[in-house]
């Protein structure tokens with residue numbers, strides 16, 4: 001039978017962002033897959049070299065739309081490493097809170113996201129509604145719903161508004177009731193099982209071969225490799241949480257781990273509410289002068305944190321001037337989203353391609369940058 | 370690890386069929402929109418009364434969404450431009466960095482987040498206090514201490530402690546490189562200071578050069594408008610700092626000390642190269658300059674750089690006028706003055722010293738000898754004070770004392786005759802110069818201080834800088850500020866003191882100088898010598914009556930055209946104190962402008 005070439009994306013409801021995979025299919029089996037990045041290439045790395053250290057803050061959250069805060073964190077952390085500044089204690093806790101809220105938001109969306117390719121849209125609608133409640137809190141804390149620009153070099157941009165911890169606590173109560181319903185509706189659903197179980201496998205050797213981190217790695221290798229644990233930043237060393245792992249990575253396992261991680265995030269946030277210092281500064285200066293003339297000492301640094309998709313990092317080079325000399329982004333989904341697709345989407349069914357994207361954790365803007 | 374599948378579990382979701390949807394209804398999106406949070410970063414609003422048009426918001430904007438637009442109806446004042454930021458919402462990313470850096474706190478954001486229009490131009494607008502949809506009350510994101518992006522505190526300058534009074538050592542120590550870099554990093558490069566500086570110096574440019582550690586470039590910027598940067602870097606009246614944007618919410622940039630940092634720290638070869646780089650090929654034309662004070666020196670330098678042959682006439686032995694014979698050594702060290710003058714000499718300006726125009730050579734002769742003449746003679750006479758006893762031989766004046774002291778410190782004259790108990794009349798900076806010079810001489814001669822001051826103005830309205838008052842008192846000056854002199858009390862032909870009365874008011878209803886005293890609050894300040902420092906005036910003895918008739922002199926000042934040209938006497942130009950009143954930087958500015966004027970004049974003549 002003749003091979004047919006099909007496009008998944010850049011305009012496709014099952015695609016994550018303006019990304020494209022060209023699939024050569026035989027029947028409904030993918031025989032060859034060619035990722036076609038570039039639709040979302042906005043030249044972030046180059047743009048960063050032309051913007052002030054502070055000005056970049058308006059740019060970088062856009063590298064990953066659904067989980068923007070990780071960009072702010074790696075960036076700020078890297079600058080603080082170069083400038084050798086210690087940020088106030090409270091800022092560490094606020095950062096951890098922001099990052100976990102962001103993780104909750106994207107995990108809930110990711111969990112609901114499998115509703116799309118499987119036809120269980122209720123799950124997706126629920127997830128969007130729930131995520132909005134988190135965005136409401138973000139709006140109150142940072143002044144914006146999606147691009148927060150809140151974690152800044154030297155700490156965070158503003159003190160927390162009054163009463164926000166109580167509101168967060170209430171939201172967590174609500175999520176703790178609501179999220180188990182996802183399990184009832186989604187994770188136990190026979191159709192979901194049919195689609196995800198023993199399907200879209202990620203063998204351990206592929207993890208090592210292409211360098212997959214995050215849930216992908218943890219689901220396939222039984223390794224508790226989570227930067228929050230192995231290389232703690234913010235105050236992750238002062239809170240208790242587990243890192244769910246498995247040694248059999250089918251799509252269902254990965255979704256299950258995501259589900260469990262949601263509760264670990266809730267657990268961390270509860271501890272943050274309890275342990276965060278009530279008083280104190282939240283920002284120090286990283287440089288003298290006005291933000292137009294901040295300088296970061298010359299040097300280079302690799303700053304990395306755990307994103308919802310794995311290790312997310314910036315390699316930052318400063319030549320001591322007002323703008324970065326070079327910043328390279330390690331998008332967490334680069335291995336699975338680019339190399340993984342080319343090599344291992346082969347032999348999947350057409351309709352599983354979207355599930356690959358979803359359960360492997362692929363964020364196309366961070367691949368394109 | 371994984372959940373078991375269950376046929377019935379999903380059915381539980383059906384309960385939501387009976388619940389209210391969480392989605393906002395379509396009608397509500399427009400008619401009853403959800404109120405955003407209190408810190409929401411929505412459309413901007415800008416309080417025009419507070420905004421100074423500095424453009425700092427535009428400089429930080431990472432998306433170039435802000436352009437500064439000239440508003441004709443706004444006045445340009447010191448510290449204010451007639452521009453306001455215009456926002457392009459096709460670009461804005463709502464990051465609010467512009468709000469966080471606004472120097473005046475005028476720029477804020479509102480909670481307004483919906484703007485729908487078919488008119489593309491409506492997405493480009495100049496916000497005022499009402500915001501985009503009359504949303505003044507819906508204030509959202511504002512700057513606070515934590516989100517501040519300016520550095521409001523200046524780098525403190527180190528001063529010599531009070532033991533400084535034992536000598537004429539320079540009081541202000543100057544910035545180190547580290548301090549200067551930190552201070553220069555505070556500047557937002559708005560250029561508001563440039564407009565206020567009488568010489569319109571390229572202030573943001575030279576501050577940027579410091580920030581980039583390019584001192585040679587900085588000297589180049591300085592010499593574009595000011596060849597007396599060593600002097601001005603020390604004793605300029607720094608009007609620019611009063612206008613600096615940073616002063617709206619914090620402390621102005623130390624513009625003066627940064628200038629001094631440049632001149633003190635640039636390697637001399639670089640310095641010289643920068644200064645001489647302006648000198649061009651010789652051109653036809655000879656200019657005579659009367660007086661080698663700031664305006665004369667400035668005119669001489671710029672004329673030389675234009676290629677003219679320049680002769681400067683100075684009545685004293687050393688050129689410089691007020692900078693060589695006025696400012697006290699502890700503010701203006703000899704070496705700095707000589708550096709400025711030396712550089713000007715190096716450009717090829719010819720100085721003819723010990724030659725008083727009017728006596729040794731007449732203005733008429735200069736007119737014959739040169740193609741144009743610049744008059745920069747300054748206010749070289751002390752204004753006399755006529756009160757009983759002021760004709761006593763122990764009544765002295767400010768200018769001769771300051772000049773003699775400079776000569777004494779150079780080793781070319783004996784120490785001025787200072788008594789053990791003196792009183793200085795006056796409350797300006799020069800009066801403090803006199804008092805503080807006297808006390809230093811007293812320490813040298815008698816080992817102790819006894820200097821009193823009396824001025825009409827009380828502490829609150831003292832014309833002198835606060836710094837002078839504080840430092841002077843620290844050094845031991847006893848001030849009777851707000852007490853006007855009535856008479857110098859003379860007994861047996863010897864001064865015994867100065868009688869003063871409390872001042873009730875200095876000016877009358879018509880704002881005319883007419884002090885009123887409360888004679889019940891009166892006392893005698895003991896002293897055997899009185900110094901008068903109540904102002905200076907010009908000496909126009911070289912100007913012939915014939916010329917005087919042709920020119921206009923209003924209250925001691927010569928009226929000139931824009932570039933210093935004296936009306937009806939096209940060959941004569943004037944500048945400095947005699948045109949704008951005493952201030953060194955005014956002189957520098959006039960000298961620069963007159964050089965331009967003379968160049969225009971000579972070019973038109975040569976045609």
Ligand code: SF4
Nearest residue numbers: 430461462464465467
């Ligand atoms: S909010 Fe940000 S992008 Fe918009 S005008 Fe201000 S600085 Fe520029």
Ligand code: SF4
Nearest residue numbers: 420421423424426471
């Ligand atoms: S920074 Fe503030 S004061 Fe300056 S132009 Fe912008 S809005 Fe006006």
Ligand code: SF4
Nearest residue numbers: 556557559560562613
């Ligand atoms: S010195 Fe002040 S007024 Fe001048 S450019 Fe810098 S910030 Fe603006």
